[in-house]
Amino acid sequence: MSKIVVMLANGFEEVEALTVVDYLRRSGLEVIMVSITQDKVVEGAHGIKVISDKTIDELKEASFYRGIVIPGGVAGASALRDDARVIELVKDFYKQNKLVAAICAGPIVLGKAGILEGKSATSYPGFGAQMATAKLKEDIVVKDGNIITSRGPSTAVYFALRIVEYLQGEDRSSELKKAILLDLVEEQTS
Numbered sequence: 179m180s181k182i183v184v185m186l187a188n189g190f191e192e193v194e195a196l197t198v199v200d201y202l203r204r205s206g207l208e209v210i211m212v213s214i215t216q217d218k219v220v221e222g223a224h225g226i227k228v229i230s231d232k233t234i235d236e237l238k239e240a241s242f243y244r245g246i247v248i249p250g251g252v253a254g255a256s257a258l259r260d261d262a263r264v265i266e267l268v269k270d271f272y273k274q275n276k277l278v279a280a281i282c283a284g285p286i287v288l289g290k291a292g293i294l295e296g297k298s299a300t301s302y303p304g305f306g307a308q309m310a311t312a313k314l315k316e317d318i319v320v321k322d323g324n325i326i327t328s329r330g331p332s333t334a335v336y337f338a339l340r341i342v343e344y345l346q347g348e349d350r351s352s353e354l355k356k357a358i359l360l361d362l363v364e365e366q367t368s
Contacts, residue, residue, distance in 0.1 A: 180244040180345055181208045185264055186230050189253025192222035193331040194281045198247050201338035205346060205354050212237055214261050223251040234263050240270035250282020250302060259287045277344060281328040281337050285309050298322040302330045335360060
């Protein structure tokens with residue numbers, strides 16, 4: 179089974195983190211929520227407390243996992259960006275050609291890790307200066323090689339689906355889209 183790491187710091191955007199965790203688990207992926215603090219309880223930007231599966235000190239090296247996901251939330255993403263252990267993990271995943279995904283303010287972590295140079299990427303509006311070496315796009319989800327980025331809370335579903343597609347193929351992503359009734363929503367709103 180593929181294992182994916184979702185990094186959590188106090189102030190993370192709940193919709194972005196938990197949508198990814200939920201949808202990836204629905205698609206059969208093992209998702210490990212990792213707190214960067216010594217406490218497994220992490221509080222999101224809107225006061226929702228989540229119990230992570232591990233702390234960062236309990237996490238094994240990148241070779242044990244297939245990808246890393248960085249959610250947004252300004253406080254959470256900033257804490258992840260400022261944590262040297264997280265930056266090293268992101269660099270390791272990238273060097274091993276494993277999935278590196280970030281949403282909303284999360285791509286600032288990728289910018290700090292130095293992996294966006296010449297890569298197409300997106301983020302929540304206003305974070306471009308911290309991703310200055312990237313080719314900034316306004317698409318809701320952008321994939322460039324093993325990097326997937328997305329805009330914000332309302333794009334979390336599409337972000338998660340693109341991760342599933344990357345890891346498990348288009349058929350599995352389409353199955354998940356049908357199972358969550360997104361195809362019905364898109365049909366009725368188009």
